[in-house]
Amino acid sequence: MSLDDASTWDHFRGLVAAASGTRTLEDAVARECRSLALDAGAAVPPHALKPLAASLGATVVQVQAEHGPSGRLTRATSGAFKIEVKESQGWRRKRFTISHEIGHLILLRRSQGDRKLRTALESPDYWSSVERVCDYFAAEILMPKAGLIDDLRAKELGPDRIFWLYDRYLVSWQALMRRLVQVSGGSGIGFWTRGRTRRGPVCPRLTDWYASEGVAFVPRGISSSRLTPDLITRAFAGLGSEDAVLSTLRLPSGVLIGPSRAFVWEYTRQPVLFEGYRVRDEVRVAAEVVSLHGQICQLAEPRLAFTVSQRDVGEPG
Numbered sequence: 001m002s003l004d005d006a007s008t009w010d011h012f013r014g015l016v017a018a019a020s021g022t023r024t025l026e027d028a029v030a031r032e033c034r035s036l037a038l039d040a041g042a043a044v045p046p047h048a049l050k051p052l053a054a055s056l057g058a059t060v061v062q063v064q065a066e067h068g069p070s071g072r073l074t075r076a077t078s079g080a081f082k083i084e085v086k087e088s089q090g091w092r093r094k095r096f097t098i099s100h101e102i103g104h105l106i107l108l109r110r111s112q113g114d115r116k117l118r119t120a121l122e123s124p125d126y127w128s129s130v131e132r133v134c135d136y137f138a139a140e141i142l143m144p145k146a147g148l149i150d151d152l153r154a155k156e157l158g159p160d161r162i163f164w165l166y167d168r169y170l171v172s173w174q175a176l177m178r179r180l181v182q183v184s185g186g187s188g189i190g191f192w193t194r195g196r197t198r199r200g201p202v203c204p205r206l207t208d209w210y211a212s213e214g215v216a217f218v219p220r221g222i223s224s225s226r227l228t229p230d231l232i233t234r235a236f237a238g239l240g241s242e243d244a245v246l247s248t249l250r251l252p253s254g255v256l257i258g259p260s261r262a263f264v265w266e267y268t269r270q271p272v273l274f275e276g277y278r279v280r281d282e283v284r285v286a287a288e289v290v291s292l293h294g295q296i297c298q299l300a301e302p303r304l305a306f307t308v309s310q311r312d313v314g315e316p317g
């Protein structure tokens, strides 16, 4: 039997939810991660990951490898599990890799009493769904949704607050950005730079875009002139928007409409310590201005969600 991707995914997340005794995959992931932290005696994030792995019977080892995956789970003939993580990755990135492998361990443990889940885990048809679920586990282990939502509600996001979250959860930049839009739903985060010609600065362009599931993809390189009002150019001119304003972003696929905010990407950094170790930054942000779109800049007012209008606006010239 061959299933297409969407139905395989729907089927698999249903299996994981059922195996954990919850209604949705999200609830299953939250429940499993909560009980894992309890078992390992971990209180609040950022968690040390070796004790979490140990509570599932696994040790974590670093391996020197040029190629191959960033991490993998192996099992000795004795039955002991080993999480192998590629040494060459950044420290923050390794934490995601290890947490992803812990996700595999959770699924394996849960499948022991669940024949349907066990069969799916052994089938190549579900490999990409399994990987996706393990990424969910990794994100929840490192940045539990409930706590992160509280953090987002507590204070308006700006460069300092974003770095506060980056150090609060000790994750990679990518992992943080993806998680922020995932937990807030109906959101996008844009990074903008302004190119220069001999005649002076030119219109700001998008260098990176992170969006919640269901929000339209916004291609890199688009000009901020597609945003009305053009909050990005205003931010460059020193007119950052404290409050969210309703904006539209014209795309080839339609129009994104929602509250938006933009601010200049300026910050000061203090090194952080974790278990006596000085944690390095792994930020590669080329942006000068950051924009928040949709619910993420208005979490206290979820009714103002980010919507994609189906209206075909065509390509501006």
Ligand SMILES: [Zn+2]
Pocket (backbone or CB within 6 Å): 100, 104, 130, 131, 134
């Ligand atoms: Zn995996």
